[in-house]
Amino acid sequence: MQKIIENLVALQTVDTKLYEIEMLRGDLPKQVESLKAELSELQEEIDSDKSSVKTFQSERSGLENEQALNSEKLTKYQDQLYKATSNREYEATSSQIEFCEQETNRIKTRMTEIDLKVMELEEGLKPKEEKLSALQANFKERENELNQKVEETSKEEADLKNKRAAIVPLIRKDIVNKYERIRSAKNGLAVAPIIRDCCGGCFNQVPPQIIIELRKRDAIRTCEFCGRIMYYEKTEEAVAQG
Ligand SMILES: [Zn+2]
Numbered sequence: 001m002q003k004i005i006e007n008l009v010a011l012q013t014v015d016t017k018l019y020e021i022e023m024l025r026g027d028l029p030k031q032v033e034s035l036k037a038e039l040s041e042l043q044e045e046i047d048s049d050k051s052s053v054k055t056f057q058s059e060r061s062g063l064e065n066e067q068a069l070n071s072e073k074l075t076k077y078q079d080q081l082y083k084a085t086s087n088r089e090y091e092a093t094s095s096q097i098e099f100c101e102q103e104t105n106r107i108k109t110r111m112t113e114i115d116l117k118v119m120e121l122e123e124g125l126k127p128k129e130e131k132l133s134a135l136q137a138n139f140k141e142r143e144n145e146l147n148q149k150v151e152e153t154s155k156e157e158a159d160l161k162n163k164r165a166a167i168v169p170l171i172r173k174d175i176v177n178k179y180e181r182i183r184s185a186k187n188g189l190a191v192a193p194i195i196r197d198c199c200g201g202c203f204n205q206v207p208p209q210i211i212i213e214l215r216k217r218d219a220i221r222t223c224e225f226c227g228r229i230m231y232y233e234k235t236e237e238a239v240a241q242g
Pocket of ligand 1: 202
């Protein structure tokens with residue numbers, strides 16, 4: 001039993017250090033992730049706007065060609081109108097001219113629509129691109145910061161994870177599970193020492209009978225207030241004995 005408690009204490013020590021490393025990195029990993037997501041969303045929006053502009057521009061150049069042909073026809077029909085030799089020819093040419101003029105209107109209306117849409121899109125793109133470059137700068141900065149912190153602590157973290165991997169198999173699986181449950185519910189602290197007859201996790205007084213049991217180190221006892229696994233430190237014994 002004593003060995004189990006020692007192993008649990010060792011595991012808690014390692015996990016506390018890992019927790020401290022995580023705290024040191026703070027919410028940087030989350031910030032970097034969310035900036036990355038924001039960046040790619042904005043980039044997609046910009047790409048889609050740009051592709052809309054291209055589509056409109058190609059439609060517009062198609063309309064320009066159409067209008068050039070239409071103008072040619074119109075000139076031709078206007079010429080024919082002067083040279084018309086019969087009423088029938090005159091009327092037929094007139095209706096051709098009318099059709100060409102309608103076409104001109106249709107094409108010009110659509111061109112105006114396109115110009116407006118392109119203008120709107122391009123105006124919208126400016127602030128989006130400014131925002132994108134600001135986001136990119138911020139992202140780079142945060143990412144560098146994170147990389148630096150990861151680098152500084154990565155060797156220590158790897159060592160701790162190795163230690164952890166060596167300790168865990170030494171403890172019964174059900175006790176490890178219990179430990180993990182308490183740790184995730186209690187801000188990373190599952191195993192707490194007795195400090196001046198109090199639980200070192202919640203600082204509530206521990207009944208003397210339990211203290212005696214803990215000193216014998218022959219049972220796993222949890223705090224009746226916070227549920228943490230308690231243990232009696234040798235140094236505490238020295239304090240108690242004066
Ligand atoms: Zn407690």
